[in-house]
Amino acid sequence: MASEYSLTLEHAQSLNIELLGKPIHRVKNKLEDEFKRSSHSLRQAIQSWLNSSDVDVTIQTITINSDNHQYHDFESISAMQHETGGHLSIHLSNLLLIHLADQFYGASIERTTDELSASDLRLQERIAKLISTWIAPMEHWHSSQAIPHQGTGIVATLAITYHHPTSGNMTANLAIQLDSVLVQTLADELTQAPNPHIASDFQHVLQATPVRLNVQLSQTQLPLTQVLRLQPDDILPINLLTNVPVHIGKERLFTGRVAEQDGQLVLILNNEKESNS
Numbered sequence: 499m500a501s502e503y504s505l506t507l508e509h510a511q512s513l514n515i516e517l518l519g520k521p522i523h524r525v526k527n528k529l530e531d532e533f534k535r536s537s538h539s540l541r542q543a544i545q546s547w548l549n550s551s552d553v554d555v556t557i558q559t560i561t562i563n564s565d566n567h568q569y570h571d572f573e574s575i576s577a578m579q580h581e582t583g584g585h586l587s588i589h590l591s592n593l594l595l596i597h598l599a600d601q602f603y604g605a606s607i608e609r610t611t612d613e614l615s616a617s618d619l620r621l622q623e624r625i626a627k628l629i630s631t632w633i634a635p636m637e638h639w640h641s642s643q644a645i646p647h648q649g650t651g652i653v654a655t656l657a658i659t660y661h662h663p664t665s666g667n668m669t670a671n672l673a674i675q676l677d678s679v680l681v682q683t684l685a686d687e688l689t690q691a692p693n694p695h696i697a698s699d700f701q702h703v704l705q706a707t708p709v710r711l712n713v714q715l716s717q718t719q720l721p722l723t724q725v726l727r728l729q730p731d732d733i734l735p736i737n738l739l740t741n742v743p744v745h746i747g748k749e750r751l752f753t754g755r756v757a758e759q760d761g762q763l764v765l766i767l768n769n770e771k772e773s774n775s
Contacts, residue, residue: 534557541554586674599618742754
C-alpha cells in the first residue's frame with residue numbers, strides 16, 4: 499500500500515543564512531511568478547477531468563529546502579528529467595489522485611481505497627508533464643524513474659480545492675520538488691541570460707536625458723590689480739569671439755559663429771566639428 503505523502507513546512511529545515519542573496523533566491527522568486535501565471539492550466543485540466551468548474555489551484559508555499567530524504571515512498575511520485583540532468587518531481591494527495599483517475603478513466607464505481615494503481619500514477623505523470631512545461635518546453639523533458647539528486651532544492655506546495663460528490667468541498671496538496679541539479683541549471687540560465695530590454699531601455703533614457711550646452715561668447719584678460727578694484731556697475735568692454743567654443747560640462751564639442759537672426763543672437767555651427775582627442 500502506498501503511503502500518503504504530504505510536503506509541508508514541517509519538512510523544511512532552517513534556511514542556511516549563506517544562501518541569502520544567492521542565485522537560488524532569484525530562481526525561487528522566478529518560479530513563484532511563473533507558477534502563479536501558469537497554474538490556471540492545471541486548474542483547467544482538473545476542471546475538465548472532473549467535469550466541474552468548482553476547482554481552484556493556489557500557491558501555498560515555495561521554500562528552499564536542503565532535506566535529502568524528502569521522499570519516503572519513491573513509488574508514489576512522478577518525476578520528469580530535464581535534458582541537463584535535473585529532476586522535477588511531484589506527488590498529489592492520494593485521495594484526489596484516485597478521484598481524478600476514476601473520473602478520467604470513466605470508472606463506474608468509485609473506489610474507497612487509498613492504494614494507488616498504475617493508472618493513477620500514469621495520470622499523475624500526465625500532471626508532472628504539464629507542470630514541467632511551466633519551467634521549460636516539453637521537448638527538454640522526459641519521464642524518469644531515477645531518484646532525484648540530493649542537495650539544496652526548491653519545494654512548492656499547491657493547494658487544490660474541489661468538490662467531492664460524497665465528501666463535499668475538499669482541499670488536497672500537490673507537492674512539487676526541483677532537485678539541486680535542476681535548480682543549478684535554472685540559476686545558470688538566469689545568470690547568463692541577458693535582459694533583452696536593457697539596451698533599448700537605456701538608449702531611450704539616454705536620448706531623453708537633458709543636457710546643458712555652454713557657449714563661450716567672449717573672453718578678455720585684465721591685470722589682477724584692475725580685477726581687485728572692480729565694483730558693482732563697472733562697465734567692461736568685450737569683443738565677441740569669431741569662433742565660439744561649445745561645451746557640455748568640461749567637454750568641448752565644437753565651435754560656431756555668432757550672428758543675428760530676426761532680432762536675436764543665434765549660433766551658426768561651423769562645418770567641421772572639432773575632435774575631443
